[in-house]
Amino acid sequence: MPASPIAVLLVEDSPVALMILKRILAGSSEIEVVGVAQNGIEALEMIPKLQPKVICTDLNMPKMSGLELTRRVMAECPRPILVISASVDQQDDAQNVFQLLQAGALDVFPKPTVELLSEYEQIKHELITKIKIIAGVSVFTQHPGMRNKELVIKNSKRPENEELNPHQVNPYTFSNVRSTLPRVIAIGASTGGPQALFTILKSLPANFPIPILCVQHISVGFLDGLVGWLSTECQLRIVIARAGDVPQPGIVYFAPDHYHLQLDQQGRIALSSDVPVSGHRPSISMTFQAVANYYRQASLGILLTGMGRDGAEGLLAIARAGGTTIAQDEQSCIVFGMPKEAIALGAAQQILPIGEIAPKLLKQCLRQ
Known part of the structure; x- marks a missing residue:
């Protein structure tokens, strides 16, 4: 049987951006938009019912921002999160995007706009690829106050070959390996x-x-x-x-x-x-x-x-x-x-x- 499509929840308060995103994702048989929320509060109410595989969220939204949503999701119902944001021109907002990654989101993607529709096929390919990649990632609970290095994120696939000792030196022989200190x-x-x-x-x-x-x-x-x-x-x-x-x-x-x-x-x-x-x-x-x-x-x-x-x-x-x-x-x-x-x-x-x-x-x- 063919695999079920990836269930995606869109969290976006801009009607125009939402229309473009839905149009892009509708072009892939491997992705299904199962719900739309205008802010983090609505999204948290939908997640238990819809059980999305991936959440795509904006940064700046009324009532609950993407950052607070990410923190709540990672603490209560962890799953892969992709940040889709237009906050690339303003330095403060651009840095806030990466605070979402620190809070547990997996990747970022620029919000598609009407002005970028000339690059529609490229944007479509890149966005669908990102969603498919992060859908294969297992994420684990990150509690409030947890330090970044304690967040455990790993690829969900098991190793295909014999398990490697993370400390072992690769057996490949380099004849010119020296003990020179790096510059x-x-x-x-x-x-x-x-x-x-x-x-x-x-x-x-x-x-x-x-x-x-x-x-x-x-x-x-x-x-x-x-x-x-x-x-x-x-x-x-x-x-x-x-x-x-x-x-x-x-x-x-x-x-x-x-x-x-x-x-x-x-x-x-x-x-x-x-x-x-x-x-x-x-x-x-x-x-x-x-x-x-x-x-x-x-x-x-x-x-x-x-x-x-x-x-x-x-x-x-x-x-x-x-x-x-x-x-x-x-x-x-x-x-x-x-x-x-x-x-x-x-x-x-x-x-x-x-x-x-x-x-x-x-x-x-x-x-x-």
Whole structure:
């Protein structure tokens, strides 16, 4: 028998946005909108009756906001939540979007508008894909006051192969692996990345002695909000990379929208508008490859949660150059796709839970 469609509850107070969302989702036989609420209070009343698999919510709504709704859902009836918000232009609201992720929502998506209908097919594909991805994620109760790192989120699928010891070194042999201390850290992430990055970066001190280059797959327009949110939560300085920047210790550089983050022959940041790689620009693998080419054995690559395979080949390039490579383990990933691909290639020398990556970095890098 064919699988039942994914039951979705829409929480949105704008009639126009609601009309567009319903039209988009009606175009997929794999999704069924089972209910519509205009605010969080209405949504909480509907959830026990409708039992939606996924909740799509706006941020700013009357009576009960998306943030309060997310907190209540995660405490009382946890299930995957996708934030669909127009709050990408105002810095305060953009940061508030990421507070929903901190509260337990899984991903963000820009609210479709009439002005964007020219890009209707692309928006439709991206939104339906996001809903299908997060529908396969198991979420667990997050009580009020629970610290972010205590929120347990994992992929609902069981490992297909033998269970991996998260602490074991991958048996793949790299003939040029050395004990060189890293001079740069490169991190790549996709779905679930903001939460994973928060866990890592919040644990690092302001005087961390190594620059960090980050590539986060995220809907266009949300990067400024992500950087602003992390900046308020972390001691490190967090910026969007600019061409010509020389990576400095204690600074986290994010690849900007629409550009690959690379390095020139002098080690300065270079931004490229070359074609997307595996559908992504910025591409994680492009940045990892640039780091491997310039820093060689002094590079350290980390591949975090995300769908697809971007980053797997790049992590292998770092390993082959003699650098250190880490993949997030399945149990702590929201989506295990990218780390799984890297592990299958033999690119991950270490496979660690998200909570153990920052302590590993501190132990290895503060020796300098």
